Amino acid sequence: MGELTDRFVIEIGSGTVAHIIDMDADQSEAESRFSLGPRVSGEKMCSRGYRRPGDQRVSFADFTADHDIDKDGFEGDAPDEICSYCWSNTQSAVGEAQERGDDDIAEKIGTVGYRLRWKQKGRARDEWYDIVVSPETTMAELDRLVCRFTTLDDFHLRMYGLEDEYLDSSLNVLPDHQYEEAGDRSYTRASEMTIAEVAERAGLWEGDRLGLVYDFGTPSHYYCIVKEVYEPDELETVLDDNDVITSTDTAAVVREKRP
Numbered sequence: 001m002g003e004l005t006d007r008f009v010i011e012i013g014s015g016t017v018a019h020i021i022d023m024d025a026d027q028s029e030a031e032s033r034f035s036l037g038p039r040v041s042g043e044k045m046c047s048r049g050y051r052r053p054g055d056q057r058v059s060f061a062d063f064t065a066d067h068d069i070d071k072d073g074f075e076g077d078a079p080d081e082i083c084s085y086c087w088s089n090t091q092s093a094v095g096e097a098q099e100r101g102d103d104d105i106a107e108k109i110g111t112v113g114y115r116l117r118w119k120q121k122g123r124a125r126d127e128w129y130d131i132v133v134s135p136e137t138t139m140a141e142l143d144r145l146v147c148r149f150t151t152l153d154d155f156h157l158r159m160y161g162l163e164d165e166y167l168d169s170s171l172n173v174l175p176d177h178q179y180e181e182a183g184d185r186s187y188t189r190a191s192e193m194t195i196a197e198v199a200e201r202a203g204l205w206e207g208d209r210l211g212l213v214y215d216f217g218t219p220s221h222y223y224c225i226v227k228e229v230y231e232p233d234e235l236e237t238v239l240d241d242n243d244v245i246t247s248t249d250t251a252a253v254v255r256e257k258r259p
Helices: 002-007 060-066 084-100 103-108 139-148 176-182 195-202 232-239
Strands: 008-012 019-022 056-059 113-120 128-133 158-162 209-214 220-230 251-257
Touching: 008 060, 019 084, 056 060, 113 195, 113 232, 128 139, 128 220, 128 232, 139 158, 139 195, 139 251, 220 232, 232 251
Parallel strands: none
Antiparallel strands: 008 019, 008 056, 113 128, 113 220, 128 251, 158 209, 209 220
């Protein structure tokens, strides 16, 4: 628990409660999900209030000692002095980190398949599609299936990344024809990156997200949530199912909700 509590610090601002900051989160690549104020290091664990560069940060251990809080970690209910929303989100993050640290799961990443539920921002409840991918599925195959049920075509510049990344995508994956047009070798052709490579880079597991940003002038987003993880034998059964809507060699759209 010490390692995990070191990852989170307590930020004391002008509000009535202190907030929790995940110092492992890097805001240089993408906007924080929860921070509404100016960019400062780390990621605030809730969406309440604003962060200011001058706010004081202390370790979890120091904060609990100074306020006579009897806790060694983020167990139980939130202390009165700490934001309950931050506390709840941090408990989830700690639990996920501990689960991901399991050697069995770590060894499986890159060898399993995923069910990816794709949604468009602003229309998530109206329409979605489940695409099952295998480790050897290329991002080009995934792109082909994603474009099948959207208005995207070869005239839409688009980039795949993690979460809601925009121009600073950590994956830097472009469809092949756009890669050629970009002329920038720091990008990666979609046909040259597999789901296994993405999974290993991101530690991809159930509940995680990938993102797709397009039309960079006024950016729009699709995103997917990993709904299920498939062992190789389960994956083969799913991809061979007669109810598959459409497929490539290694991936398939298996379920959809249309308006």
